[in-house]
Amino acid sequence: MKYYICLFLLFGGILFTSCSDFLKEYSQDTDYVSSWEDLNETLIGDCYMPVKQTENLYNTTDNQYFIHFMGDELQECVEGYNDDIDYDGKGKVFGYFTWQKRTGQNDTYTGYNTENDNWTEIYRLINVANNIIYSDQKVPNSTDAEKIGVLKVDGEAHFLRAYYYFWLVNLYGKPYNASTASTDLGVPLKLSEKVEDKIFQRSTVQEIYDQVLTDLNQAESDLSQTGTQTSIYRADVTVVRFLLSRVYLYMQNWKKAAEYAQEVIDVHPDLEDLNALSSTGSFLSKSSDETIFSMGGNSLPCIISYKDKGFQISDDLYNSFDDHDLRKTKLFWHYANFTGYTKLAPEGDIINPSEASYYLDAYNSAWGNSYSDVSDKFLFRSAEAYLIKAEADAYLNKEDEARSLLNTLRANRYVDNYQVTASGKDLVEIIRDERRKELALEGQRWFDLRRYGVCEKYPESKQITHDYYYYTDRNSTVKTECHTFVLESNDKAYVLPIPQEVINFNTGMINNERPARTYTVTKINE
Numbered sequence: 001m002k003y004y005i006c007l008f009l010l011f012g013g014i015l016f017t018s019c020s021d022f023l024k025e026y027s028q029d030t031d032y033v034s035s036w037e038d039l040n041e042t043l044i045g046d047c048y049m050p051v052k053q054t055e056n057l058y059n060t061t062d063n064q065y066f067i068h069f070m071g072d073e074l075q076e077c078v079e080g081y082n083d084d085i086d087y088d089g090k091g092k093v094f095g096y097f098t099w100q101k102r103t104g105q106n107d108t109y110t111g112y113n114t115e116n117d118n119w120t121e122i123y124r125l126i127n128v129a130n131n132i133i134y135s136d137q138k139v140p141n142s143t144d145a146e147k148i149g150v151l152k153v154d155g156e157a158h159f160l161r162a163y164y165y166f167w168l169v170n171l172y173g174k175p176y177n178a179s180t181a182s183t184d185l186g187v188p189l190k191l192s193e194k195v196e197d198k199i200f201q202r203s204t205v206q207e208i209y210d211q212v213l214t215d216l217n218q219a220e221s222d223l224s225q226t227g228t229q230t231s232i233y234r235a236d237v238t239v240v241r242f243l244l245s246r247v248y249l250y251m252q253n254w255k256k257a258a259e260y261a262q263e264v265i266d267v268h269p270d271l272e273d274l275n276a277l278s279s280t281g282s283f284l285s286k287s288s289d290e291t292i293f294s295m296g297g298n299s300l301p302c303i304i305s306y307k308d309k310g311f312q313i314s315d316d317l318y319n320s321f322d323d324h325d326l327r328k329t330k331l332f333w334h335y336a337n338f339t340g341y342t343k344l345a346p347e348g349d350i351i352n353p354s355e356a357s358y359y360l361d362a363y364n365s366a367w368g369n370s371y372s373d374v375s376d377k378f379l380f381r382s383a384e385a386y387l388i389k390a391e392a393d394a395y396l397n398k399e400d401e402a403r404s405l406l407n408t409l410r411a412n413r414y415v416d417n418y419q420v421t422a423s424g425k426d427l428v429e430i431i432r433d434e435r436r437k438e439l440a441l442e443g444q445r446w447f448d449l450r451r452y453g454v455c456e457k458y459p460e461s462k463q464i465t466h467d468y469y470y471y472t473d474r475n476s477t478v479k480t481e482c483h484t485f486v487l488e489s490n491d492k493a494y495v496l497p498i499p500q501e502v503i504n505f506n507t508g509m510i511n512n513e514r515p516a517r518t519y520t521v522t523k524i525n526e
Contacts, residue, residue: 036149049296155222377443
């Protein structure tokens with residue numbers, strides 16, 4: 001490969017010895033790019049998140065896995081079958097699961113886990129996009145093939161940079177509120193292709209959103225001229241418009257959100273009918289009629305465990321599905337708090353712990369297989385486009401349109417009794433609840449909880465409770481205590497703190513204020 005890019009971000013908390021010599025050796029003034037194909041190779045290999053097999057939570061290199069632990073979708077497995085499962089994975093997510101002042105807090109309060117893995121990786125990917133965007137203006141661009149090639153790599157790089165900044169600002173910045181976004185702090189904005197040995201500060205939420213829209217508008221312009229992609233792992237203009245609909249939904253620009261969502265539906269209206277899906281059928285996979293785009297790995301098969309010290313679907317989430325809802329039986333298994341496991345089928349068969357792995361595999365089959373080929377965090381499905389437009393239409397008082405979209409989706413999810421006739425606040429609450437169930441464990445629930453809190457139409461903020469269990473020792477299955485943590489409505493912990501490594505390096509960077517987290521203790525086996 002003829003192309004080399006210096007990807008290292010000093011503000012991400014990584015320092016290198018003899019950095020000036022390194023930069024001198026690989027000067028960015030030297031032309032290492034001979035064609036758009038070189039840039040395309042870099043885009044595929046270094047700018048898109050790789051599709052990869054799921055990994056054990058305790059050793060994972062999936063730096064985004066924590067998104068599932070902060071909301072109301074998971075709880076600890078209380079009475080699980082244990083097969084010497086390692087405690088360290090549970091402790092690794094403690095700071096996220098219990099909303100600690102620092103996300104790296106360990107569960108003995110004696111030290112901290114690394115906090116900047118997610119931050120550093122996303123900025124590394126942004127820096128690759130920066131370099132591609134800079135370099136694609138310098139490659140040959142005279143033939144029709146070259147022009148199309150340059151447009152493709154430029155459009156995809158702008159899309160990815162927008163997506164990564166959108167992800168970051170919704171983790172480390174306050175949810176978008178038009179009245180405060182120009183002063184609310186977001187994340188550092190770096191658009192230069194150069195390695196900059198400087199102290200970075202945070203741009204505002206408004207500045208980040210403005211850049212996201214600028215990049216997506218450029219991506220839409222570029223990719224509207226290049227045709228559609230043949231792979232779900234590459235962005236095309238429909239994928240760009242999908243992300244635009246999501247961004248405008250978060251910004252409460254209901255008109256734009258509805259317009260872009262409709263453009264997605266017009267091109268990709270397909271929905272999977274769960275009434276016709278076999279018990280071993282694949283629902284969330286690259287072959288699904290609903291899948292539009294995906295990148296990155298899937299950590300769910302190793303997060304959701306039937307064992308002690310693992311995690312399961314929360315009671316709160318599971319109980320939100322009624323018995324007419326096929327997602328209750330075809331997407332989830334759930335642990336019952338007694339010796340044995342409940343098969344989530346109408347007959348409710350009880351099976352032995354030794355057979356539990358079969359039902360874990362049944363859950364995984366909803367994602368294609370245990371090494372899923374679509375992400376549990378970076379996935380666009382047509383069902384979401386229906387929900388975006390339904391929500392936006394409801395806020396715009398286009399309730400007939402909202403109900404029609406919702407009922408179309410529900411007809412493919414329910415055995416019967418799927419028609420919605422509600423209006424006003426009741427309709428919005430049904431749409432939000434439907435979104436929670438449809439997009440469960442796809443990396444969106446935490447962001448939805450945040451944006452509902454500042455929504456100008458029917459604002460709501462949820463109180464969430466998480467129980468965290470301690471054992472006689474890290475290898476034991478005997479519980480000694482349960483610590484109960486509460487995330488209050490409108491809690492400041494709905495915004496992540498900037499990683500401490502980043503704060504330490506970037507002198508003067510303002511961190512997000514987050515309270516010390518208290519808890520109540522319940523003794524066990526006394």
